[in-house]
Amino acid sequence: xxxxxxxxxxRDALDAHAETFSASPDAWxxxxxxxxxxxxxxxxxxxxxxARHSAFVIPAAAAATVAALALGATTLAHDFxxxxxxxxxxxxxxxxxxxxxxxxxxIMATDPAISAIFGLPVTRNITTWxxxxxxxxxxxxxxxxxxxEACHVVSEPGAGDSGxxxxxxxxxxxxxxxxxxSDYPGQLSxxxxxxxxxxxxxSVTEILRDGQRISATIGTGRGFGLKAWSVRCxxxxxxxxxxxxxxxxxxxxxxxxxxxxxxxxxVPRPGHGGVTMFSYPASQLTTGxxxxxxxxxxxxxxxxSSAFFRGSGTFSPFDASGRPxxxxxxxxxxxVCAPGCRVAxxxxxxxxxxxxxxVSVRLPGGGQVVANTYPAGWPGSDLRLWQVTLPDSVWxxxxxxxxxxATGETATGLPIAxxxxxxxxx
Amino acid sequence: MADVSxxxxxxxxxxxxxVSGLFRDRYPEMVRLADLLxxxxxxDIAQEAxxxxxxxxxTLRDPASAIGYVRSTVCNLVRNRHRHLRVVRLRLGSLGxxxxxxxxxxxxxxxxxxxxxxxxxxxAALPARRREAIVLRYWLDLxxxxxxxxxxxxxxxxxxxxxxxxxALGEALEGKL
Numbered sequence: 058x059x060x061x062x063x064x065x066x067x068r069d070a071l072d073a074h075a076e077t078f079s080a081s082p083d084a085w086x087x088x089x090x091x092x093x094x095x096x097x098x099x100x101x102x103x104x105x106x107x108a109r110h111s112a113f114v115i116p117a118a119a120a121a122t123v124a125a126l127a128l129g130a131t132t133l134a135h136d137f138x139x140x141x142x143x144x145x146x147x148x149x150x151x152x153x154x155x156x157x158x159x160x161x162x163x164i165m166a167t168d169p170a171i172s173a174i175f176g177l178p179v180t181r182n183i184t185t186w187x188x189x190x191x192x193x194x195x196x197x198x199x200x201x202x203x204x205x206e207a208c209h210v211v212s213e214p215g216a217g218d219s220g221x222x223x224x225x226x227x228x229x230x231x232x233x234x235x236x237x238x239s240d241y242p243g244q245l246s247x248x249x250x251x252x253x254x255x256x257x258x259x260s261v262t263e264i265l266r267d268g269q270r271i272s273a274t275i276g277t278g279r280g281f282g283l284k285a286w287s288v289r290c291x292x293x294x295x296x297x298x299x300x301x302x303x304x305x306x307x308x309x310x311x312x313x314x315x316x317x318x319x320x321x322x323x324v325p326r327p328g329h330g331g332v333t334m335f336s337y338p339a340s341q342l343t344t345g346x347x348x349x350x351x352x353x354x355x356x357x358x359x360x361x362s363s364a365f366f367r368g369s370g371t372f373s374p375f376d377a378s379g380r381p382x383x384x385x386x387x388x389x390x391x392x393v394c395a396p397g398c399r400v401a402x403x404x405x406x407x408x409x410x411x412x413x414x415x416v417s418v419r420l421p422g423g424g425q426v427v428a429n430t431y432p433a434g435w436p437g438s439d440l441r442l443w444q445v446t447l448p449d450s451v452w453x454x455x456x457x458x459x460x461x462x463a464t465g466e467t468a469t470g471l472p473i474a475x476x477x478x479x480x481x482x483x
Numbered sequence: 484m485a486d487v488s489x490x491x492x493x494x495x496x497x498x499x500x501x502v503s504g505l506f507r508d509r510y511p512e513m514v515r516l517a518d519l520l521x522x523x524x525x526x527d528i529a530q531e532a533x534x535x536x537x538x539x540x541x542t543l544r545d546p547a548s549a550i551g552y553v554r555s556t557v558c559n560l561v562r563n564r565h566r567h568l569r570v571v572r573l574r575l576g577s578l579g580x581x582x583x584x585x586x587x588x589x590x591x592x593x594x595x596x597x598x599x600x601x602x603x604x605x606x607a608a609l610p611a612r613r614r615e616a617i618v619l620r621y622w623l624d625l626x627x628x629x630x631x632x633x634x635x636x637x638x639x640x641x642x643x644x645x646x647x648x649x650x651a652l653g654e655a656l657e658g659k660l
Binding site for chain 1: 503535
């Protein structure tokens with residue numbers, strides 16, 4: 058080998074050695090298992106994906122986060138009535154003392170606190186923990202802006218925790234308060250709404266449609282800057298929130314609509330009552346061949362599938378008790394590269410109310426596909442299910458999520474209800 | 484809420500598709516990279532790197548940067564695992580050099596293999612950072628800027644590591660030619 062530059066020899070040696078390796082046949086499955094988030098000792102935290110923040114739900118209990126901002130489910134109505142002393146009298150607050158800080162697990166690793174962490178007791182059992190977090194470069198790509206984020210975790214011992222981090226919003230006279238998220242820390246029937254407000258806000262009162270008033274807890278901590286507030290919401294029909302200053306004057310009001318659309322929920326799979334809707338083969342997108350099965354859980358239709366590696370395999374449940382009368386999602390179960398890679402085997406599926414015999418899905422660029430709904434057969438419920446295969450062309454490689462609208466129709470084709478097909482929140 | 488909408492990224496499904504495609508195309512390369520860097524379990528290293536990418540899949544804005552992230556993660560993981568080794572040993576086995584009684588088809592093939600063995604043995608004996616720089620430069624043929632990004636150092640430091648690494652290899656092979 059004399060006379061050859063060492064660099065060429067080095068390349069030859071490295072290339073020759075590299076050829077001796079091949080991948081294990083189950084390497085991809087191992088990657089998927091490794092990528093499941095592992096939480097702290099008290100519970101496992103599972104990362105949900107709702108916009109650009111960390112949302113965690115706890116598999117051990119029915120904990121869920123609805124990110125109101127991302128889903129657009131909250132309508133904000135500004136009633137900037139400064140100068141009028143019409144602030145409602147806050148209801149008597151009977152908040153329990155703040156318990157000891159729990160182990161926040163993964164959310165504290167991805168967005169470690171750069172402010173004090175403070176707790177707001179919402180009820181005797183529920184506490185909302187708040188801090189300003191700095192996205193950790195250990196978890197987030199370097200090119201992601203390093204703006205601080207307002208983080209909160211709603212904690213109910215024995216039930217579960219859920220929370221999220223959002224970029225700290227700019228609050229001013231035009232927008233003195235915002236709703237950040239709605240969380241279900243224990244049961245689908247309970248709801249905690251959380252948000253931020255300008256320092257001038259000293260009280261937040263929730264007014265239900267029946268006139269009942271519930272006082273929110275509001276507070277701040279060193280380095281937090283704004284005020285954080287949280288309130289229990291016993292209804293899913295929407296409420297009004299009144300923000301007032303120390304002198305009692307109303308600073309702003311917000312009207313929250315009922316959280317709609319998919320919510321992140323990780324519940325154990327029921328032992329019975331499932332309706333198998335369709336099966337799918339193994340592909341690069343799935344952990345293996347499987348099927349999608351629907352269950353009715355507390356007026357929510359939940360679709361279970363072992364296709365994806367996260368959590369217990371639950372797709373986001375849909376609140377099927379009210380409007381809209383139809384809902385669902387579009388999910389690809391396949392992946393082809395011939396040439397160029399794109400998703401394939403795209404299924405649109407969902408629920409419909411008892412008076413919706415057909416669902417049509419409008420395709421981008423024109424055209425539609427139609428599915429006949431069928432009874433789910435759940436006792437005491439007239440809910441129906443539907444599914445249809447969409448052409449691969451609805452999901453080009455350069456599109457992250459196609460805009461697909463499902464329309465519930467009468468037998469003669471008259472539209473009854475409409476909903477955008479969501480993306481799975483896993 | 485303009486702040487949030489500006490930050491909205493691809494839903495998890497698009498990210499998972501990207502990662503799975505990248506895995507299919509580049510996983511063997513990352514396994515080989517981990518091994519050339521001296522990992523005792525190169526597949527585990529490479530799988531962990533892709534798993535970390537998977538966790539961030541929803542935040543991917545520039546898919547072209549994803550492989551750079553995986554590469555950098557492989558380098559970091561190998562380096563971190565080496566730090567935990569209490570005993571530094573020459574891993575001839577992991578370099579696949581313990582071939583036993585191979586069939587030698589020609590004297591030339593024997594000489595080539597011996598040359599490779601000497602070089603790779605010398606490479607394994609380099610400090611981790613120099614080995615990283617050498618492998619990224621001469622196996623992946625990366626430009627200095629990308630090597631610097633993968634190693635988390637400046638391009639000047641890359642030059643220094645490569646230069647000193649080559650010198651060290653040359654000295655190790657001196658007299659064996």
